[in-house]
Amino acid sequence: MRGSNKWFKKPLLIASISALLMSLLAACGQDNGNGGGATKGGNGNKEQGAQEEKIELRFAWWGSQGRHDRTLQAIAKFEQKYQNIKVIPEYSSWDGYWEKLSTQVSAGNAPDVMQMSILYIKEYSEREVLADLNPFVGSALKIDDLNADVLSNQGTIGGKLTGIPVADNASVLLVNNEMFDQAKIGKPEKDSTWDELFAISRELKAALGDNVYGMFDSSSSLEAFMYYLFSKGDKMYSEDNRLGYNDENLKAWMSMWETARKEGIAPPANITASALPLSNADPNKDALLKGTVAMMGPTWIAAFPAYQSVMTDNVDMISYPRAEQTGSVLQTAMFFSASAKSKKQEAAALLIDFLVNSEEAADILETERGLPENKKVREYLAPKFTDRDKKMIAMLEHVSQSNPAWYDAGPKGAGEVTALFEKVIQKHQFGKATIEEAVKEFRVEADKIFARNNG
Amino acid sequence: MMNAMKISKRNKLVDGLWGYAFISPWLIGLFLLTLIPMGQSLYFSLTNYHLLESPQFSGLGNYKEIFMNDQTFTQALKVTFLYVFVSVPLKLAFALGVAMLLYKSIKGMSIFRAVYYLPSLIGGSVAIAAIWRNLFGYDGLVNKLLGTFGIPTTDFINMPNTSLSTLIVLSVWQFGSSMVIFLAGLKQIPKDLYEAAAVDGASKTRIFFKMTLPMLTPIILFNTVMQTINSFQMFTQAFVITKGGPIDSTLVYALYLYQKAFVFFDMGYASALAWILLVIIGISTVIIFGTSKKWVHYEN
Known part of the structure; x- marks a missing residue:
């Protein structure tokens, strides 16, 4: 009996060992999932026997290597200041960030602090992922030096303060100076109308030939169309979470671009298609840099350094074309938010406060995340500003002073509607739909998407 | 005689367990990574499930939307x-x-x-x-x-x-x-x-x-x-x-x-x-x- 019992146990033993091995494998996978940053942070803080309960705070952001390096240094400073808090960094590029974050949220495993974009803050707030930071204002989190307008217009959603603005941004067009120099014509005015820019494009074409286009065709970008509506005094979305513009404006927008394409001052549909979507534009390969188009947008002031680092003095910014009012809009480049499910919201507020308000953090982060939202920090950094920084500040101030609209991220489902707009307008660009058909199709299909998402 | 039969029965059981023990990594994989997720996705397909919220049962709503609209x-x-x-x-x-x-x-x-x-x-x-x-x-x-x-x-x-x-x-x-x-x-x-x-x-x-x-x-x-x-x-x-x-x-x-x-x-x-x-x-x-x-x- 004894012997057979042993025999009975061994298989169980093997099974449990293999199960253990499996769980080890799974654990490895998780470590990798943290983007390697976790291990780095962990090694730095290895301690013999924890003296007191440490608060572990997970902090996720997207960005490039430069941002990762600076942020990790800033975190180290923060941990020196608050010995009882340990920050576990989780960083990645923009591409993977949102897939990972949404999956984490869905698994109830959201990071305590996360970098948030204007594109998603509304959706994340309305779906109750982000914490209301109001209870910490004045204690753990100071907001006195932040722009009150931005806080109430973009950081507050449904009465809850869910995003602390990090940096300011405005929409602009980028200009390839070199092409204007070559053609020996004057550069476009800072505040031009579409007609003026198209007129310059004609001159440019006359001087430089057929394979060069004045304006990048942004007609299929919902963002571009939204700013056009703002410049006309119209709005993109209605109060009841549907499309809110006048159809005549979409018709005018489409025929304006159709004429430009026919004249050859905007590129044909296929060249445009190869550069879409605009929001993913990569300065290393896009049409502005190649010298295919002389003016391109809309993009953000925050994108300027990426172009400047490749094109040096050959790139400049002008406002998004105006009509009755300016087409440039203001928005917040990014926010810091805390998770609604986090039990460490106070520590989260402390970290956000440190990153946004402290001079120690400013010394390290400088303007990597754009022009700091905090007035005092901006003044503090002013002596260190480069010519590029000054150019960006001048542009931002110019837009701020021309009574711009605020960026509107739209109701739930706006992301899908943006993709729909691109597709429907492309049909017209490729000659597969008339303006009337496209205008009608977009309204019907977009409102269907909004109806499904907003009830 | 009875004893011998008992032993051979037990041996069979033990042999079987041995088999399962050796394939257990695969079995765990099959259940954890394939069958359970498949079952879950079948359930999710019957729900209104935005990734940031919890799923809500909606019957054949998704399928209807896909085929009709x-x-x-x-x-x-x-x-x-x-x-x-x-x-x-x-x-x-x-x-x-x-x-x-x-x-x-x-x-x-x-x-x-x-x-x-x-x-x-x-x-x-x-x-x-x-x-x-x-x-x-x-x-x-x-x-x-x-x-x-x-x-x-x-x-x-x-x-x-x-x-x-x-x-x-x-x-x-x-x-x-x-x-x-x-x-x-x-x-x-x-x-x-x-x-x-x-x-x-x-x-x-x-x-x-x-x-x-x-x-x-x-x-x-x-x-x-x-x-x-x-x-x-x-x-x-x-x-x-x-x-x-x-x-x-x-x-x-x-x-x-x-x-x-x-x-x-x-x-x-x-x-x-x-x-x-x-x-x-x-x-x-x-x-x-x-x-x-x-x-x-x-x-x-």
Whole structure:
């Protein structure tokens, strides 16, 4: 009996060992999932026997290597200041960030602090992922030096303060100076109308030939169309979470671009298609840099350094074309938010406060995340500003002073509607739909998407 | 006697447990990574599940929406079927052709075989997809070549009429794995059959169509099934090269599913799409097997 019992146990033993091995494998996978940053942070803080309960705070952001390096240094400073808090960094590029974050949220495993974009803050707030930071204002989190307008217009959603603005941004067009120099014509005015820019494009074409286009065709970008509506005094979305513009404006927008394409001052549909979507534009390969188009947008002031680092003095910014009012809009480049499910919201507020308000953090982060939202920090950094920084500040101030609209991220489902707009307008660009058909199709299909998402 | 029987019974039980113990890593994998997630996705497909919120049961709502209202779904189906119907036969024909060439025994043949297999190893990668984008783009190599011969050029990748064909060409180029299987199949055909045919004075084409091809039909069936299943799930190339555009002309099914799940965060809807794809692939496979009785010849 004894012997057979042993025999009975061994298989169980093997099974449990293999199960253990499996769980080890799974654990490895998780470590990798943290983007390697976790291990780095962990090694730095290895301690013999924890003296007191440490608060572990997970902090996720997207960005490039430069941002990762600076942020990790800033975190180290923060941990020196608050010995009882340990920050576990989780960083990645923009591409993977949102897939990972949404999956984490869905698994109830959201990071305590996360970098948030204007594109998603509304959706994340309305779906109750982000914490209301109001209870910490004045204690753990100071907001006195932040722009009150931005806080109430973009950081507050449904009465809850869910995003602390990090940096300011405005929409602009980028200009390839070199092409204007070559053609020996004057550069476009800072505040031009579409007609003026198209007129310059004609001159440019006359001087430089057929394979060069004045304006990048942004007609299929919902963002571009939204700013056009703002410049006309119209709005993109209605109060009841549907499309809110006048159809005549979409018709005018489409025929304006159709004429430009026919004249050859905007590129044909296929060249445009190869550069879409605009929001993913990569300065290393896009049409502005190649010298295919002389003016391109809309993009953000925050994108300027990426172009400047490749094109040096050959790139400049002008406002998004105006009509009755300016087409440039203001928005917040990014926010810091805390998770609604986090039990460490106070520590989260402390970290956000440190990153946004402290001079120690400013010394390290400088303007990597754009022009700091905090007035005092901006003044503090002013002596260190480069010519590029000054150019960006001048542009931002110019837009701020021309009574711009605020960026509107739209109701739930706006992301899908943006993709729909691109597709429907492309049909017209490729000659597969008339303006009337496209205008009608977009309204019907977009409102269907909004109806499904907003009830 | 009784005791002996008891022992042998226990031994059987123990032996069985041993077996399960040794396959337990696989079993755990099967349950944790395949069956349970599949069950979950079936449930999610019956819910309204935005990734940031918890799922809410909605019955067949997603399926109804997909079949009644979703034009993009219809477009994705069209693109996918076109892709499968064109690329699979082309790829198999190409693979068989190359296999016939590589079947001959000349010196250094194994090097040729390795070289021709190479595209299959790297063809599914993002790097190749990026190269493809540059080859067939409006200022790409293919256009430059056509231009030097005075042939009118077109922007293959960014024109709605031609973009899918660049993806089909890429798929055909990855003929390697089918080719290797065909090669093995060709070697299975007894040499004496060829000798007999030659003695009888059969022409080369006649030998190919009346002998080689029928003898290969089991291999063709296998390759057809495998390639069809794979092609229905094509994703990487469309994702990297065209992103589904222009105007959804390359929006293959798997890409549409991905967009719904991870761009628009509509998990319930995406799960329903996944189950529909599973059924489509299942039916296609059954149809291929069903027709096989008419054209596949087994020697025994």
